[in-house]
Amino acid sequence: MGNFLVWVIWFLAAGACLGTGIAVVSSTNPFTSALSLIGNLASLAVLYLLLAAEFLAAAQVLVYAGAVMVMFLFVVAYLGGRADAPWAGGPPLLRAAAVVAAVALLVEVVVVLGLSWGDNLQDPTEVSDSFGSPGEIGELFLTDHLLAFEITSIVLLVAAIGGVVLGTTRERSAGE
Amino acid sequence: MVAGAWTCLLAPLAGALAITLCGQRISRRLAGWISTLTTFVAFGGAVVALFALWGRDPGNREQLSTAYTWLGAGDFEVGFQIFVDPLATVMMLVVSGVGGLIVWYSMGYMAGDDEERRFFAYMSLFVFSMLLLVQAGNFLLLLVGWGLVGLASYLLIGFWHHRPEAVAAAKKAFVMNAIGDATFALALVLLIWETGTLEYTGVFEQVDGVSSTMVNLIALGLLGGAVAKSAQVPLQTWLPDAMEGPTPVSALIHAATMVTAGVYLLVRAHPIFEAAPDIQSLAAILGAVTLLVAGLIALVQWDIKRVIAYSTMSQIGYMFLAAGIGAYGYAIFHLMTHAFFKALLFMSAGVVIHHLADEQDIRRMGGLKDELPRTHIAFLVGTLALVGIPPFAGFWSKDGILASALADDSALGWTLLACGLAGVLLTGAYAFRLYFAVFRGPRAEAHAEAAHGHGEAPRSMMLPVGVLTVLSTIGGLLVIPGVWHPLTDWLAESAEPLVEPTTGEEYLISAISVSIGLVGFALAWRAYRGHRQLVTRPDAWRVLEHKFYFDELYDGLFYRPAVAISNGLRRNVEEPVIERSLDEIGSGTIQASGGIARVQSGLLRSYALAVAVAVLVLIVVFVSVR
Amino acid sequence: MMGPDVGWYLIVSAMLFGIGALGVMLRRSPLIVLLSLEIMLNAANLTLIAFARQQGSLDGQIFALAVMAVAASEVAIGLGLIVAMARRGLALDVDAARALRG
Numbered sequence: 001m002g003n004f005l006v007w008v009i010w011f012l013a014a015g016a017c018l019g020t021g022i023a024v025v026s027s028t029n030p031f032t033s034a035l036s037l038i039g040n041l042a043s044l045a046v047l048y049l050l051l052a053a054e055f056l057a058a059a060q061v062l063v064y065a066g067a068v069m070v071m072f073l074f075v076v077a078y079l080g081g082r083a084d085a086p087w088a089g090g091p092p093l094l095r096a097a098a099v100v101a102a103v104a105l106l107v108e109v110v111v112v113l114g115l116s117w118g119d120n121l122q123d124p125t126e127v128s129d130s131f132g133s134p135g136e137i138g139e140l141f142l143t144d145h146l147l148a149f150e151i152t153s154i155v156l157l158v159a160a161i162g163g164v165v166l167g168t169t170r171e172r173s174a175g176e
Numbered sequence: 177m178v179a180g181a182w183t184c185l186l187a188p189l190a191g192a193l194a195i196t197l198c199g200q201r202i203s204r205r206l207a208g209w210i211s212t213l214t215t216f217v218a219f220g221g222a223v224v225a226l227f228a229l230w231g232r233d234p235g236n237r238e239q240l241s242t243a244y245t246w247l248g249a250g251d252f253e254v255g256f257q258i259f260v261d262p263l264a265t266v267m268m269l270v271v272s273g274v275g276g277l278i279v280w281y282s283m284g285y286m287a288g289d290d291e292e293r294r295f296f297a298y299m300s301l302f303v304f305s306m307l308l309l310v311q312a313g314n315f316l317l318l319l320v321g322w323g324l325v326g327l328a329s330y331l332l333i334g335f336w337h338h339r340p341e342a343v344a345a346a347k348k349a350f351v352m353n354a355i356g357d358a359t360f361a362l363a364l365v366l367l368i369w370e371t372g373t374l375e376y377t378g379v380f381e382q383v384d385g386v387s388s389t390m391v392n393l394i395a396l397g398l399l400g401g402a403v404a405k406s407a408q409v410p411l412q413t414w415l416p417d418a419m420e421g422p423t424p425v426s427a428l429i430h431a432a433t434m435v436t437a438g439v440y441l442l443v444r445a446h447p448i449f450e451a452a453p454d455i456q457s458l459a460a461i462l463g464a465v466t467l468l469v470a471g472l473i474a475l476v477q478w479d480i481k482r483v484i485a486y487s488t489m490s491q492i493g494y495m496f497l498a499a500g501i502g503a504y505g506y507a508i509f510h511l512m513t514h515a516f517f518k519a520l521l522f523m524s525a526g527v528v529i530h531h532l533a534d535e536q537d538i539r540r541m542g543g544l545k546d547e548l549p550r551t552h553i554a555f556l557v558g559t560l561a562l563v564g565i566p567p568f569a570g571f572w573s574k575d576g577i578l579a580s581a582l583a584d585d586s587a588l589g590w591t592l593l594a595c596g597l598a599g600v601l602l603t604g605a606y607a608f609r610l611y612f613a614v615f616r617g618p619r620a621e622a623h624a625e626a627a628h629g630h631g632e633a634p635r636s637m638m639l640p641v642g643v644l645t646v647l648s649t650i651g652g653l654l655v656i657p658g659v660w661h662p663l664t665d666w667l668a669e670s671a672e673p674l675v676e677p678t679t680g681e682e683y684l685i686s687a688i689s690v691s692i693g694l695v696g697f698a699l700a701w702r703a704y705r706g707h708r709q710l711v712t713r714p715d716a717w718r719v720l721e722h723k724f725y726f727d728e729l730y731d732g733l734f735y736r737p738a739v740a741i742s743n744g745l746r747r748n749v750e751e752p753v754i755e756r757s758l759d760e761i762g763s764g765t766i767q768a769s770g771g772i773a774r775v776q777s778g779l780l781r782s783y784a785l786a787v788a789v790a791v792l793v794l795i796v797v798f799v800s801v802r
Numbered sequence: 803m804m805g806p807d808v809g810w811y812l813i814v815s816a817m818l819f820g821i822g823a824l825g826v827m828l829r830r831s832p833l834i835v836l837l838s839l840e841i842m843l844n845a846a847n848l849t850l851i852a853f854a855r856q857q858g859s860l861d862g863q864i865f866a867l868a869v870m871a872v873a874a875s876e877v878a879i880g881l882g883l884i885v886a887m888a889r890r891g892l893a894l895d896v897d898a899a900r901a902l903r904g
Contacts, residue, residue, distance in 0.1 A: 037837050051811065053863050053866075056847075056867060059867065071877065071881055098824065099828075103820070105823060112795070124855055124858070140861075148868050155871065156874075156875055779903075
């Protein structure tokens with residue numbers, strides 16, 4: 001019974017994920033695209049939970065859906081009509097090639113997966129209950145992966161500064 | 177003895193280096209003293225070497241001293257070595273002795289010149305180079321000295337480098353000498369090919385075994401070098417122009433020493449020439465031709481230095497004549513006496529020029545007998561020695577040469593004798609023409625103001641002149657036929673003469689040549705009294721004035737075609753092909769890059785597509801490699 | 803582990819990646835391109851977390867967290883660029899930004 005429930009939840013989440021993804025890519029209204037992405041992120045969070053990544057699921061919802069998407073919606077609202085995004089053309093060769101490339105990518109990945117399903121993707125190891133908990137992740141961040149932690153914080157700092165630089169308008173002196 | 181010889185060689189080099197390195201830190205007079213003293217030190221070394229060699233037994237009078245092995249290639253080896261034998265000692269003494277006197281003289285002559293230090297550095301460099309040439313123990317080192325004296329000559333002719341004539345003359349001298357250097361070097365290549373060595377002893381031992389065509393070519397190459405360096409026909413045109421240099425330079429390089437290097441080569445390499453007798457005779461013939469040509473041209477020259485220059489050319493013709501018939505001892509003897517009286521003539525002329533504030537045209541000179549009494553005597557002694565009036569030096573040596581020609585009882589010998597005697601007539605004529613024009617006759621007005629007020633000349637100029645006057649008087653007494661001949665005996669150890677005139681032949685020829693010389697004097701006297709020139713026919717005058725049109729011939733034969741070819745190449749090869757090809761490479765690169773640049777469409781989406789395709793390919797690669 | 807194997811998650815991730823790639827290559831509005839880019843990043847995150855689960859090591863999750871931080875920064879800058887473009891009156895069209903053509 002538990003397994004069955006998990007499968008159901010998995011199908012729903014996966015389906016929602018793919019559906020909202022297609023919606024993001026194909027919608028002409030940017031507002032709809034943004035909202036679809038929120039849905040995408042939420043369903044991904046569910047999938048993370050199924051994979052015993054609780055902290056990450058929470059972070060996903062807080063950071064991505066909470067902060068990043070809010071930024072997106074702000075910009076869409078600011079831009080208003082200018083953000084309209086019809087399916088305008090472009091070189092037809094480019095478009096055909098793009099579709100082919102994406103499909104080929106998918107096919108390749110599936111093939112590789114299939115080839116190695118047997119040998120490498122064996123049964124997943126048993127994990128403890130604290131796998132994916134904030135405590136464990138925090139411990140790793142401060143011991144084994146301290147460098148990644150610090151560098152990531154630098155990246156965020158740089159992004160913050162970059163954002164401020166992009167956003168400031170210079171005072172124009174009179175007569176210029 | 178070896179130490180003496182090495183000191184002789186290296187002292188002037190040390191002087192040159194010292195003057196160069198000290199530069200402006202030493203005074204000009206000090207530079208002059210350094211140069212003079214080092215040259216006299218070299219003379220001292222030469223004297224030491226002479227006495228040491230003299231003390232040895234005859235037959236043992238050869239010493240080869242190697243400092244280090246300079247070049248080596250397989251079996252072939254060349255060392256930095258000096259060779260001391262009687263011939264070398266005589267040359268060393270002449271070069272360092274006369275050289276020292278001339279450098280001393282030039283301290284007075286060049287005083288006050290802006291670049292005096294450079295002058296003395298070059299003079300010391302020249303003395304070193306000439307000593308290297310005569311002391312070299314192998315042909316390669318001789319060639320090194322040969323080239324260095326050519327360099328020193330170029331530097332000193334063009335010493336007053338702001339004068340375009342001097343620069344042109346220096347270039348002309350260098351280029352013509354380069355022709356000789358080239359033939360000389362080719363001869364050395366053949367020598368290495370045939371004998372495998374360049375040392376004198378090694379070469380001379382093997383020279384008989386070489387095929388006659390080869391030996392003739394080698395001798396011809398050496399003769400080419402000698403002809404160029406000694407300004408003989410056909411490579412003689414550079415010597416008169418070289419008079420653009422300062423008078424001490426003319427005295428040292430273009431009278432006493434450098435131009436005699438050709439004669440030294442002919443004597444030193446006599447085994448090679450004896451194995452190629454046709455070439456040796458050719459040397460004698462060229463000498464005879466030159467002595468006549470130069471004598472004739474000297475009859476019409478107006479520049480005092482040019483007359484003396486042509487006289488040099490003519491006298492070296494005598495030396496070539498002697499070496500060509502095998503009278504090596506007399507050739508070197510005449511070289512020695514010629515150094516004395518020719519340097520004397522040049523230095524006296526230098527006093528005159530200095531006194532008249534750089535006037536060199538004899539038409540504007542005259543009557544200096546009373547103004548410059550000592551110079552007058554010196555010049556007269558030099559002239560008498562030149563013409564060959566006994567007991568002055570030139571008499572003994574020149575008549576030795578003529579007697580040798582007589583003793584060589586062949587058709588060639590008789591022809592050469594006739595040429596030599598005709599040359600004596602010409603010598604008497606032009607030498608006394610010069611004397612009368614400069615020192616006798618009315619006093620030229622223009623110089624009353626320009627002349628220097630105080631005395632004849634500084635002591636540094638008059639003392640060397642005095643020494644050379646004495647030498648020109650008694651220097652010939654080293655060989656008195658029938659009485660004693662130490663010099664020719666001494667030299668015979670290095671180079672056994674092929675002809676030996678008897679005492680009777682000597683005195684017969686002496687009588688004839690002195691008479692002919694006096695006839696020449698009489699011709700000049702009559703022309704002077706009659707206020708006319710020696711050559712009056714206008715067409716003869718024109719030919720002589722143009723120096724037998726040699727310069728024009730070479731200009732048309734070599735210079736113009738070379739210029740035409742160069743211009744043609746520049747127009748047809750350099751500009752269209754080479755320059756344009758560079759441009760083509762540039763524009764071609766631009767076009768190619770333009771084509772490639774079209775990949776950068778600026779379209780973001782195509783870039784993204786490219787990334788995606790790359791990822792696809794990489795996945796395939798990674799999977800298959802694994 | 804209950805539910806699907808890790809492989810199924812990987813298939814979902816691959817399809818999501820493909821969808822995101824299509825969006826990047828086919829849409830002309832920079833805003834939509836950024837959204838598609840987000841989808842691709844999230845697909846990568848899913849892969850990382852799936853493998854972390856499969857191998858029992860938390861390294862994958864750490865990596866995913868770092869990716870999330872970087873993605874957030876990148877979105878911030880990207881949106882800043884879009885706003886700057888809009889303020890200057892430039893057309894919000896990816897094909898119009900061609901100044902770097904060779």
